[in-house]
Amino acid sequence: MNLSEARAKLKEYGQEHVLRYYEELDETSKRELLKQIEETDFSVTKMCSKAGKPAERGVITPLSAMELTEIEREKERFAAIGLNAIRAGKVGAVLLAGGMGTRLGSDDPKGMYNIGLTKDVFIFQRLIENLMDVVKAADAWIHLFVMTSDKNHEATTGFFREHAYFGYNEEYIHFFKQDMAPAADYNGKIYMESKGKMSTSPNGNGGWYISMVRAGIRDVVLKAGIEWLNVFAVDNVLQKIADPVFTGAVIDRNCTVGAKVVRKNARDEKVGVMCLEDGRPSIVEYYELTEEMMDAQDEKGDPAYNFGVILNYLFKESALNELMDRELPLHIVEKKIPYMDENANPVNPEAPNGYKFEQLVLDMIHEMDSCLPFEVVREKEFAPIKNKTGVDSVESARELLKRNGYEL
Ligand code: UTP
Numbered sequence: 001m002n003l004s005e006a007r008a009k010l011k012e013y014g015q016e017h018v019l020r021y022y023e024e025l026d027e028t029s030k031r032e033l034l035k036q037i038e039e040t041d042f043s044v045t046k047m048c049s050k051a052g053k054p055a056e057r058g059v060i061t062p063l064s065a066m067e068l069t070e071i072e073r074e075k076e077r078f079a080a081i082g083l084n085a086i087r088a089g090k091v092g093a094v095l096l097a098g099g100m101g102t103r104l105g106s107d108d109p110k111g112m113y114n115i116g117l118t119k120d121v122f123i124f125q126r127l128i129e130n131l132m133d134v135v136k137a138a139d140a141w142i143h144l145f146v147m148t149s150d151k152n153h154e155a156t157t158g159f160f161r162e163h164a165y166f167g168y169n170e171e172y173i174h175f176f177k178q179d180m181a182p183a184a185d186y187n188g189k190i191y192m193e194s195k196g197k198m199s200t201s202p203n204g205n206g207g208w209y210i211s212m213v214r215a216g217i218r219d220v221v222l223k224a225g226i227e228w229l230n231v232f233a234v235d236n237v238l239q240k241i242a243d244p245v246f247t248g249a250v251i252d253r254n255c256t257v258g259a260k261v262v263r264k265n266a267r268d269e270k271v272g273v274m275c276l277e278d279g280r281p282s283i284v285e286y287y288e289l290t291e292e293m294m295d296a297q298d299e300k301g302d303p304a305y306n307f308g309v310i311l312n313y314l315f316k317e318s319a320l321n322e323l324m325d326r327e328l329p330l331h332i333v334e335k336k337i338p339y340m341d342e343n344a345n346p347v348n349p350e351a352p353n354g355y356k357f358e359q360l361v362l363d364m365i366h367e368m369d370s371c372l373p374f375e376v377v378r379e380k381e382f383a384p385i386k387n388k389t390g391v392d393s394v395e396s397a398r399e400l401l402k403r404n405g406y407e408l
Pocket of ligand 1: 096097098099100101102103104110147178202203204205232233234235358386
């Protein structure tokens with residue numbers, strides 16, 4: 001893209017300020033800025049006026065989950081189906097590690113955080129150990145795809161290398177970068193990170209599959225014969241990955257996606273809840289749940305919207321590929337965005353100062369034909385680390401790990 005094309009593109013979206021310092025830049029920085037302008041989707045900034053307004057939803061009805069009692073009854077059969085699929089190389093795992101982890105407040109990728117007390121226990125290490133449990137049970141390596149972003153790719157890959165992949169087979173670990181989106185102030189004007197670079201942030205965890213395809217990773221998936229992808233968040237240090245019982249249940253029930261869920265601990269708990277929306281699987285956010293829905297009961301007299309998602313899904317790969325062209329909703333999220341002020345000084349804001357634009361993996365569920373919500377025991381499989389202290393924190397996760405017999 002040349003300078004006049006860049007000017008025209010910026011004008012269309014009211015972002016001409018991006019070129020304010022262009023003439024001061026050296027040749028390399030000029031080229032890089034033009035490239036960034038060429039590659040950036042500016043249309044997202046027009047969404048700022050929609051910030052804070054609830055998205056329009058279809059008709060929400062309950063979707064029942066496969067509950068613990070039923071799982072217990074069929075556990076061995078499901079495990080056998082799952083282990084067979086794993087041994088046949090049909091199951092891959094996708095670690096979503098492209099987020100910024102701003103709430104935890106560390107500059108390093110979240111997975112590098114050391115939750116150990118008397119020894120090193122890095123979050124990445126915990127996750128690899130969990131996956132190793134299944135590798136040992138199946139006596140077969142499982143391909144692990146790790147999504148990073150521009151902001152943390154080098155640090156993440158370097159960390160894995162330094163720690164010899166925590167004992168995992170290096171040939172089965174594949175890193176790929178997710179796409180970035182511009183970050184803007186409250187009026188939709190893109191922040192500049194420096195004179196020659198727009199502020200960007202990872203574009204949410206919903207772009208994982210497209211980013212995988214773009215990075216050429218789907219070739220690995222196809223070559224390996226992987227049919228199921230278990231997508232999971234970096235911050236749940238207790239979760240089971242490529243869980244044979246879960247995998248077997250989803251295959252047995254012939255669903256296109258499975259979602260691990262926990263029973264809500266309060267009617268108004270702040271978790272996204274599984275439901276049907278216009279007859280298709282979906283997730284309703286806690287702030288969208290009306291009083292009436294919170295009080296609704298199923299035929300057993302239990303709350304009808306009782307199961308929250310924990311960001312651990314098993315997708316049928318072929319179904320994902322079919323929805324490649326479908327646009328997921330865009331979420332506008334208020335965040336702290338480092339930027340360069342009027343006098344070209346860098347500023348690291350203490351409070352949110354604008355918006356990031358993200359697509360979310362939970363919106364992919366609605367694109368699937370059928371979903372199996374699969375109940376897991378919260379205390380055994382859900383220890384998310386979002387904050388340093390308090391709810392969903394390093395402290396609470398340590399407590400849960402200890403209760404499950406892990407030494408820290
Ligand atoms: P979170 O919603 O906790 O976001 O991500 P975050 O960016 O990591 O943390 P905060 O909100 O700034 O504190 C849930 C999961 O999705 C991944 C995260 O790495 C985590 O595993 N994620 C999030 C991505 O992979 N890419 C993104 O753009 C955002």
